[in-house]
Amino acid sequence: MRPLGLYLHIPFCKAKCIYCDFYSLPHSEEKMDAYTAALQRDLIRWADQAKGHTVDTIYFGGGTPSYLGADRLCRILETVFAHYRVDKNAEITTEANPDSAREVSALRQLREAGFNRISLGMQSASDDELRLIGRVHTHKETVEAVHAARAAGFDNVSLDLIYGLPEQTMAHWRENLQAAIALEPEHLSCYGLKIEEGTPLDRKKDALRIPDDDEQAEEYLATVELLEKAGYAQYEISNFARPGRESRHNLKYWTMQEYLGFGPGAHSDFGGRRFAYARDLNAYIKGEEHLSESACPAxxxxxxxxxxxxxxxxxxxxxxxxxxxxxxxxxxxxxxxxxxxxxxxxxxxxxxxxxxxxxxxxxxxxxxxxxx
Known part of the structure; x- marks a missing residue:
């Protein structure tokens, strides 16, 4: 049986960060139930085509999957288990924002349903930096989320951080890294800030002091050195892990294995064909298959x-x-x-x-x- 990764895009979030170019929609809570049903519908629709595969990674990304709520996330995962052959050792990840991942009972519900990895959008340990980029959580909430995840039974925790944030200095970045290391995650993703065209950050950039390329390079090299000393090996440009804790799902992308994506904006590489759903939540809920791209690469x-x-x-x-x-x-x-x-x-x-x-x-x- 060939391995297969599944990606489930959850486009909802509490607020849009000023740097974000992903397909995510604040203030759309009333569509969550209909969207959950739409994902279940499409998972079932594609199941026959995946009969020759064993699903060994499942990834809920966003947006903010934790904002969808544990009940809905579990219903979606139950649909996967019911209609796909899932490896007993599959890596099953959900992304989460710290402010919506602090209840041990909800996290335990996810863990018992089969989720075994959680990726928290820490981004910074500085509340001033978090506020400046439009994040809705505090560092205290990040700490609480990590502790709650451990209490719920998660032994595979990843933290995302961003370097090169507005007004950030090297000293601030080192403090962020040390704070992340202190939480003892199994995995860290560290991304340099990119100013995407059309984002609020793009419109505000001239009014902010944003570290230039040379400063970002220094922060990057400091990241590699500091994380290596702390026991995190670099296995991809932006990703670091303790031994055996690399993101198996993301490795699929980098090693060109097959994956199916579900939801508006989600990409797939399956059966020799690459395709992506249009970034249109309403059309997706209605079952209208609008593709933003479709090709069979030579x-x-x-x-x-x-x-x-x-x-x-x-x-x-x-x-x-x-x-x-x-x-x-x-x-x-x-x-x-x-x-x-x-x-x-x-x-x-x-x-x-x-x-x-x-x-x-x-x-x-x-x-x-x-x-x-």
Whole structure:
């Protein structure tokens, strides 16, 4: 049986953060029941096509899945169990915002239903930074959420943080990292702030002091060093984990395994076809299948992506596994190694933390050398 990941998009949130470009909708609580039913409907509709697969990861992302409430989340997961072959050791994750993940009873309900991993949107340990970017929680609530998750039986907790926030200094970022480490999560995702066009942050950027690229680079390198000392190995540009606690679902994306996405804005790569639902909640609830994209990538395109994604991970790239003549690509990576940007370990080329900072440029050169 082939492995399969399922992604369930929960587009609801209490408030929209000023940097957010994901499909998420505040003030739409009245549609939660209808949307839950729509997800169940589509899960059932796709089940026959997934009969040859075993689901080994399930990921509820958003938006804010915890804002949907434990009852609805459990109903959706029950539908998956009822209609799909789910591996007994499947990784089942829900994202959560700390303010809506502090009740032990609700978290225990999720844990007993089968959820075994929780990813909390900490973002910062500074209440001033949180307020500035429009987050609705406090650091105290993050601490309470982690403790509640442990009390409910979750032994796999991930925290998300953002560096390069408005007005942030290196000292502030180090304090955020230390506060996250003190909570002893199994996994950390650390993302550099990106100003997406059309977001409130894009409109306010000129009135704020936002760390520039050089400052973000310094914060990134400090992150890798500090987390390594704390026992978190970097396994992808932005992701760090204790041994064996890497996000198995996200690894599917980086290793080009199959996954099915459900909900407006959700993407899929299944049966050789890539497609995404339009960002339209009402149409999705009505059962109108509007796709924002649909394509069957050629093998050459897949190969290009395989190279690009491999060089984003610590596992790196095995040039000998490629069909192309790799001598020029080997020369490029050897040159990068001379400058401290890459290294070869166990027959695989991987980028160093310094190399990850300029990964786009390195990847372009490697792809050109491979004539991809």
């Amino acid at each position: 093998e050459r395109e897949r190969e290009e992506e395989r190279v690009m994604l491999a060089l984003r991970t610590a596992r790196g790239l095995d040039l000998s596994a490629l069909k192309e003549d790799t001598r020029d690509a080997e020369a490029v990576l050897e040159e990068c190694a001379h400058h401290g940007l890459s290294k070869k370990e166990n027959g695989r080329w991987r980028l160093t933390p310094q190399g990850f900072l300029v990964s786009n440029a390195v990847i372009v050169r490697v792809l050109e050398a491979l004539s991809l």
